[in-house]
Amino acid sequence: MSRRLTRRSFHRLTVYGATLIGSHALWPLAKADEPVDVPWAYDDPHLSGNFLPVLREVDVQDLRLVAGRIPSDLRGVYLRNGPNPEFRPISYAYPLDGDGMIHAVHIEDGKARYRNRFVKTASLAVERRAGRAVFGSFTRPSPVDPGMFLPGEAPSQIKNGAFVNIIWHGGRLIALNEATTSYEMSAELDTVGQWTAGGSEPLRLGAHNRRHPRTGDLFAIEYSWRTPTVKIHRINASGTLVDTKAVDLPMPTMIHDFVLTENYVVLIAGPAVFDIQAARAGQSMLQWRPDLGLRIALLPLAGGAPIWIEGEPFFVFHFANGFERGQQIIVDYVQHDKFALANGPAPTFKRMTIDPAGRSFKVASFSDELTEFPRFNHLREALATRYVYMPTLTSSLKELSPPSAVFNTVLKLDTETGRYTRHDLGNQIVGEAAFVPKPGGGTAEDNGYLVAFTYDPVERRSNLLLLDARRIEEPPVAVIEMPQRVPQGLHGNWVARV
Numbered sequence: 001m002s003r004r005l006t007r008r009s010f011h012r013l014t015v016y017g018a019t020l021i022g023s024h025a026l027w028p029l030a031k032a033d034e035p036v037d038v039p040w041a042y043d044d045p046h047l048s049g050n051f052l053p054v055l056r057e058v059d060v061q062d063l064r065l066v067a068g069r070i071p072s073d074l075r076g077v078y079l080r081n082g083p084n085p086e087f088r089p090i091s092y093a094y095p096l097d098g099d100g101m102i103h104a105v106h107i108e109d110g111k112a113r114y115r116n117r118f119v120k121t122a123s124l125a126v127e128r129r130a131g132r133a134v135f136g137s138f139t140r141p142s143p144v145d146p147g148m149f150l151p152g153e154a155p156s157q158i159k160n161g162a163f164v165n166i167i168w169h170g171g172r173l174i175a176l177n178e179a180t181t182s183y184e185m186s187a188e189l190d191t192v193g194q195w196t197a198g199g200s201e202p203l204r205l206g207a208h209n210r211r212h213p214r215t216g217d218l219f220a221i222e223y224s225w226r227t228p229t230v231k232i233h234r235i236n237a238s239g240t241l242v243d244t245k246a247v248d249l250p251m252p253t254m255i256h257d258f259v260l261t262e263n264y265v266v267l268i269a270g271p272a273v274f275d276i277q278a279a280r281a282g283q284s285m286l287q288w289r290p291d292l293g294l295r296i297a298l299l300p301l302a303g304g305a306p307i308w309i310e311g312e313p314f315f316v317f318h319f320a321n322g323f324e325r326g327q328q329i330i331v332d333y334v335q336h337d338k339f340a341l342a343n344g345p346a347p348t349f350k351r352m353t354i355d356p357a358g359r360s361f362k363v364a365s366f367s368d369e370l371t372e373f374p375r376f377n378h379l380r381e382a383l384a385t386r387y388v389y390m391p392t393l394t395s396s397l398k399e400l401s402p403p404s405a406v407f408n409t410v411l412k413l414d415t416e417t418g419r420y421t422r423h424d425l426g427n428q429i430v431g432e433a434a435f436v437p438k439p440g441g442g443t444a445e446d447n448g449y450l451v452a453f454t455y456d457p458v459e460r461r462s463n464l465l466l467l468d469a470r471r472i473e474e475p476p477v478a479v480i481e482m483p484q485r486v487p488q489g490l491h492g493n494w495v496a497r498v
Helices: 122-130 276-280
Strands: 065-068 076-080 102-110 111-118 165-169 172-176 183-185 191-194 208-211 218-222 230-233 241-248 264-269 273-274 285-290 295-300 305-313 319-325 328-337 348-355 362-367 386-393 409-414 417-426 434-439 448-456 460-467 479-480 494-495
Touching: 065 218, 065 295, 122 218, 165 494, 230 264, 241 295, 264 328, 305 362, 362 460, 434 494
Parallel strands: none
Antiparallel strands: 065 479, 076 102, 076 494, 102 111, 165 172, 172 183, 183 191, 208 218, 218 230, 230 241, 264 295, 273 285, 295 305, 319 328, 328 348, 348 362, 386 409, 409 417, 434 448, 448 460, 460 479
């Protein structure tokens, strides 16, 4: 069994935007006979190795099966988005900058096909006309000449790459950015345009959204770097905006993700705030202000004033699930002790138990293993769940100093027993693993598959991995070879039919 990397043994090891131990000097460069993916270089570990963008948009049928067998009754598509800048950036802050690139693997009748496409945002159109990067970073914006925008285009100083996530709702594929307008994609990944959710203007959405188990309504949040107001949108199952509510925080605050239960929207706002004065002084526009503390807002779906709870500060990029148990609210999440895009403390998986009546909460740990990108059976959103799936890093990965957000092992956590099972890929890199329900799989929560892209840093090849979610420690159900390298990305989902 490989040795685990934990907070205790590698206290400087961090993920999702923080820096791992060492530099990226040992990250492998492209082989001499490999095509160059982009005609530029950039001194950032998150723009080299398997983070290097790809420009090729390809369509390949009948992908080669490396191992196992694709279940004959499995039909659908795995889609995953990620930052993939086409032009050499002016400045870059992973994971907050880039151009959306959707990678899709369609599975049907025991076969698989691959297609990838850029999300053709208005921001990308401006840069393609210029033939270079125009926008600065999300954390360090650069002035953009209004004359670079065509009539009818809305001038902007911050790029919308629509690269963080891709979801299916109301019969539409929607590519999401970070609290900006989103883009509708066709089934074959052509960019349709900005999504309006049935209205006359594009709707601003966060990167993560939650679906109510009874109504099918999609709840989405919108925060702003300009104002402290956070908006909560409710979009019905047909994809039409129904209503919007708002709450105010002390300062404009970044809230990347949130939780929905049967009766509440739960906002957990760590004090990662937008500071224009800091940006003008040449610092990051995103600042960690622990003096502001942590603020939790419980917003009743039935209406009424929010319930506010305060606590010691920490930050959350990603939640697994949230649900109600009796009079309490349970929230499973990955905790960062502070917000940092470099040299932050290692994040670990936690469970928060909230007492709305007492306006208090407590936090319990499962282990000190490094992790991020937690997922669960999405069909049980806002309902009680037992299992969480997430990646971690072990010493069987031979790269001595990979960049952050690099993992090589998939974990399955039983939150009732605290027991972990694992699938260690050795010297292969794996990303977020999405849940795929088995067709006619019954009611068992873990009766399904896990799907994720993997990357071999020696062979420089990417595969699609399919694991049995009930027994992830067993050999893969299937390993499918990709026709080109699939860069490290962010979030993806399985769609049964498109």
